[in-house]
Every structure is written in C-alpha cells, then in structure tokens.
Amino acid sequence: MAAGNILLAEDEAALRFLLTETLKDEGYEITEAEDGQQAIDCLQSETFDLIILDYMMPERTGVEVCEWLRRHPNPNAQAPVILLTAKALEKDRERAKAAGVTQYIVKPFSPLQLLDTIGDMIRRGKP
Incomplete structure (x- = not known):
C-alpha cells in the first residue's frame, strides 16, 4: 500500500x-504538475493526501492555487x-x-526535513 498520494506542483524540472x-x-504516489493551472486541473479530478506547491510558478502561483483550493468545491479542499x-x-x-x-518551507531545504514534515502531516490527516 502506498504511504500517501501527493500532488507535486513545481515548475523547476x-x-x-x-x-x-x-x-x-x-512509497508515496506522486502526481506532477509543471505550473499552477496544471495543479488546479489535477486537484479537480483526483484526491490527494497532501499537496506540495512551489510559490513561483507560471500560470498561477502556489498561493493562488491554494486560494482556489480552499474556496472552490473540490475533493482536496481540506488537504494539507x-x-x-x-x-x-x-x-x-x-x-x-x-x-x-x-x-511554509523556505528554499533551499533538506529533502530529509521535507520527508519528515510530509510524514507528520499525512499521519495527522489520517483517521
């Protein structure tokens, strides 16, 4: 079983x-998005345990995607x-x-620190 389903929206390949x-x-399942609009398209059609957004992306910033996520009906409105x-x-x-x-995680960051944060957030979100 996967550890969790994550949307990763980051424009830097x-x-x-x-x-x-x-x-x-x-063990995480990853769906990738290259820009903010792709991220919103994914958020409308799939359910995620966690969403990772880059702040500065083409089309829509990570903050704009998060604003959309919290304000529009979609299966991920409560996701961390x-x-x-x-x-x-x-x-x-x-x-x-x-x-x-x-x-909020400031670059540069340690991938291990990010993994710890993700693990904690997904565990907290599971019933």
Missing part, C-alpha cells in the same frame, strides 16, 4: 525530479498544503497563511 524520486523511494518558496519575507508568509497554506 530538476527539483521536481529530485523530489519525485525521493518521495517515490519512500506545503508551500515551497525562496521568498522568506514575513509579508509572503502572511499571504500564504491567509490563503490556507498549512506549512
């Missing part, structure tokens, strides 16, 4: 590949969201929190 491989090695970002300013954190982001 190398980082998306690294995270996908790391998470698959831990991790926002990956190079933006470390307090105003960016506040905007992310207001959008409904669960966890």
Whole structure:
C-alpha cells in the first residue's frame, strides 16, 4: 500500500525530479504538475493526501492555487498544503497563511526535513 498520494506542483524540472524520486523511494504516489493551472486541473479530478506547491510558478502561483483550493468545491479542499518558496519575507508568509497554506518551507531545504514534515502531516490527516 502506498504511504500517501501527493500532488507535486513545481515548475523547476530538476527539483521536481529530485523530489519525485525521493518521495517515490519512500512509497508515496506522486502526481506532477509543471505550473499552477496544471495543479488546479489535477486537484479537480483526483484526491490527494497532501499537496506540495512551489510559490513561483507560471500560470498561477502556489498561493493562488491554494486560494482556489480552499474556496472552490473540490475533493482536496481540506488537504494539507506545503508551500515551497525562496521568498522568506514575513509579508509572503502572511499571504500564504491567509490563503490556507498549512506549512511554509523556505528554499533551499533538506529533502530529509521535507520527508519528515510530509510524514507528520499525512499521519495527522489520517483517521
């Protein structure tokens, strides 16, 4: 059985590949999106245990995707969201929190730290 089903929306191909491989090695099922609009398309059609969004993506930012996720009927409206970002300013954190982001992780980050965070969040979300 898979450890969890994760949507990974990241426009940087190398980082998306690294995270996908790391998470698959831990038993997670990964659906990849290259931009914010692809992420929304996935969120409308599939159910995820966790959503990982990059802040700066083409089409829609991670924060815009999260705002959409929390405000529109979809099967993932309650799913935890991790926002990956190079933006470390307090105003960016506040905007992310207001959008409904669960966890804010500043790049560069340790993939092992991310794995721990994901594991904790998925365990908390399971009944």
